[in-house]
Amino acid sequence: MQTLDENSVALVFGANGGLGLAFARQLLAESRVGLVWAATRDPDSPSLQDLNRLYGERLRPVAVDITDEASIAALADEVAGHTPQLHLLINAFGFLHDEADGIRPEKRLEDLSAAGLERNFAVNAMAPALIARHFIGLISHQQRAVFASLSARVGSIDDNRLGGWYAYRMSKAAQNMFTRGLAIECARRAKRLICLALHPGTTDTALSAPFQSRVPAGKLFTPDFAASQLLSVIDRSDIEDSGGFFAWDGAAIPW
Numbered sequence: 001m002q003t004l005d006e007n008s009v010a011l012v013f014g015a016n017g018g019l020g021l022a023f024a025r026q027l028l029a030e031s032r033v034g035l036v037w038a039a040t041r042d043p044d045s046p047s048l049q050d051l052n053r054l055y056g057e058r059l060r061p062v063a064v065d066i067t068d069e070a071s072i073a074a075l076a077d078e079v080a081g082h083t084p085q086l087h088l089l090i091n092a093f094g095f096l097h098d099e100a101d102g103i104r105p106e107k108r109l110e111d112l113s114a115a116g117l118e119r120n121f122a123v124n125a126m127a128p129a130l131i132a133r134h135f136i137g138l139i140s141h142q143q144r145a146v147f148a149s150l151s152a153r154v155g156s157i158d159d160n161r162l163g164g165w166y167a168y169r170m171s172k173a174a175q176n177m178f179t180r181g182l183a184i185e186c187a188r189r190a191k192r193l194i195c196l197a198l199h200p201g202t203t204d205t206a207l208s209a210p211f212q213s214r215v216p217a218g219k220l221f222t223p224d225f226a227a228s229q230l231l232s233v234i235d236r237s238d239i240e241d242s243g244g245f246f247a248w249d250g251a252a253i254p255w
């Protein structure tokens with residue numbers, strides 16, 4: 001991998017999610033990666049314990065609530081106390097629905113609620129920005145590094161032909177705007193940091209589960225396929241790509 005030289009260090013947020021776990025697993029399988037931090041609300045999950053048994057100290061599961069700035073800041077301090085540099089930071093968390101709280105994508109205006117907007121914005125828009133705010137010192141250095149946020153094509157304003165899904169679309173559009181702004185600032189202060197917004201394609205995870213029936217047969221990706229595609233996109237990306245929005249196949253998505 002271009003991003004990951006020998007002994008490079010990666011950090012995956014949302015490491016128990018469908019895509020986050022696939023990223024962690026694939027990075028660990030890459031021998032050049034010296035250490036993978038797996039940031040999640042549940043660092044003791046059976047999936048991460050299985051990976052720990054396989055990879056030992058190359059995997060560090062750590063607790064974080066990405067909707068709590070103090071928790072993000074504490075994690076940044078913990079990581080900085082152990083390693084001076086990260087070479088890859090992936091935001092693989094996201095929010096779309098919560099059946100228990102009655103939050104689901106809106107079909108029409110009357111479905112909008114403050115609670116739905118708040119949950120979508122807290123996870124999808126605010127968290128990537130606060131993570132960048134607290135981790136910038138770890139990802140801006142003399143070596144190539146990538147800050148990658150999983151976004152969604154439905155966050156593209158240009159691409160919106162269907163309407164609906166207001167809160168998710170709005171929060172992903174806000175996330176994309178943050179990624180673009182970060183790339184512009186980093187071109188001045190962190191010249192080797194590449195900032196990317198990435199669309200995995202519709203992938204078989206808890207987030208997409210209630211909406212998979214509308215996916216054409218054979219078009220639903222496995223988390224392993226989507227993660228491997230996105231790791232290739234990250235690998236091929238260059239500083240000229242910073243601030244861009246790319247799909248799983250490397251194609252640029254209009255903002």
Ligand SMILES: NC(=O)c1ccc[n+]([C@@H]2O[C@H](COP(=O)([O-])OP(=O)(O)OC[C@H]3O[C@@H](n4cnc5c(N)ncnc54)[C@H](OP(=O)(O)O)[C@@H]3O)[C@@H](O)[C@H]2O)c1
Binds near residue numbers: 016018040064151203
């Ligand atoms: N699946 C798709 O079809 C699809 C399509 C387009 C875009 N995406 C995007 O891809 C990303 C990953 O989604 P996914 O499909 O892998 O979803 P997922 O399986 O539901 O995983 C999402 C993860 O987000 C994390 N998360 C949510 N709230 C959190 C909080 N307060 N604190 C810490 N972590 C929190 C959780 O990770 P932990 O359990 O580790 O805490 C959760 O497992 C999202 O940004 C999503 O919008 C997915």
